[in-house]
Amino acid sequence: MGIIEWGIQFLLDIISGIGYWGIVGLMALESMCLPVPSEIVMPFGGWLAYDGRFDLTLVALAGTLGCVIGSVLAYFIGYYGGRPLICKYGRYIHINEDALATTERWFEKHGALAIFVTRLLPVVRTFVSLPTGIAKYNFWRFVTLSAIGSFIWCYILAYIGYVLGPQWRSIEGSYTSIAIIVVLAVVGIFGYYLYRRRRNRRLKENPPVCHEE
Numbered sequence: 001m002g003i004i005e006w007g008i009q010f011l012l013d014i015i016s017g018i019g020y021w022g023i024v025g026l027m028a029l030e031s032m033c034l035p036v037p038s039e040i041v042m043p044f045g046g047w048l049a050y051d052g053r054f055d056l057t058l059v060a061l062a063g064t065l066g067c068v069i070g071s072v073l074a075y076f077i078g079y080y081g082g083r084p085l086i087c088k089y090g091r092y093i094h095i096n097e098d099a100l101a102t103t104e105r106w107f108e109k110h111g112a113l114a115i116f117v118t119r120l121l122p123v124v125r126t127f128v129s130l131p132t133g134i135a136k137y138n139f140w141r142f143v144t145l146s147a148i149g150s151f152i153w154c155y156i157l158a159y160i161g162y163v164l165g166p167q168w169r170s171i172e173g174s175y176t177s178i179a180i181i182v183v184l185a186v187v188g189i190f191g192y193y194l195y196r197r198r199r200n201r202r203l204k205e206n207p208p209v210c211h212e213e
Contacts, residue, residue, distance in 0.1 A: 011036070012044055020058060024066040027154070031070025033127055038063070042154050046161025056162050063154030064147055067119075071129040071146045078133025085134075112145055119149025 015022040023045050030036040045059035078085065115137070118128040132142055 011040055015041065015044055015048070020054070020062040023059060023062040024069070027063045027066025028070035028073070029066075030126055031067045031129060031150075032074050033130060038153070038157060042157035043161030043164070046158035046163075047165060049158065050162045050165045056158060057155075059158045060151060060155035063158065064151040067150035067154065068143060068147050071150075072143065074129035075133035075139070075142060078130040079136060080133075082134055112141060115142055115145040116149045119146055120153055125149070125153065 011026060014026060018025070023041060026036050026041045027038060030038050030041070042059070042063050045054060045063065046056060048054040049056040049059055115128070115132065119125050129142075129146070
């Protein structure tokens with residue numbers, strides 16, 4: 001058994017042995033920027049729901065709770081560590097000052113929507129909490145949006161595992177395709193939001209003129 005297979009089996013043993021709290025702990029680690037694959041954790045929880053050992057909704061809620069706990073810890077690390085933390089250790093999790101500046105501009109421009117959207121994006125969702133804390137974004141708004149976005153993400157993955165049943169591991173081979181679909185869907189929704197926002201702004205700046213006959 002290779003190191004990757006061993007690692008995956010270790011994650012599965014944790015969930016099987018500890019139950020929902022295993023999902024909470026693993027998803028918390030993922031949201032703290034550690035390499036714990038949610039595409040393994042959540043579908044396996046979904047398969048356990050298919051097998052009758054877990055409840056699908058509780059699996060999604062456990063994943064969400066873990067995401068929120070990990071996100072909050074990463075947020076406060078960023079909040080109190082600040083830019084010096086990124087300069088010293090950011091390279092270990094692929095975050096540098098340029099990435100931080102881009103994130104800050106993203107928050108300033110799009111506000112709450114930025115948090116929600118990034119929680120639905122593969123890879124990016126894992127690292128967003130740290131720069132959000134550094135940017136000192138509103139804490140309770142961050143927690144609320146992270147929880148909503150994380151629940152959607154966790155439920156989708158758990159549901160896929162539930163539908164696939166014994167073949168849940170097949171998601172590993174098709175994860176890239178699933179991730180692309182999710183990204184395209186989020187980009188489409190976000191693009192529509194920007195279109196409506198700009199359209200409403202133009203209407204306010206240039207209201208239609210009614211001509212009397």
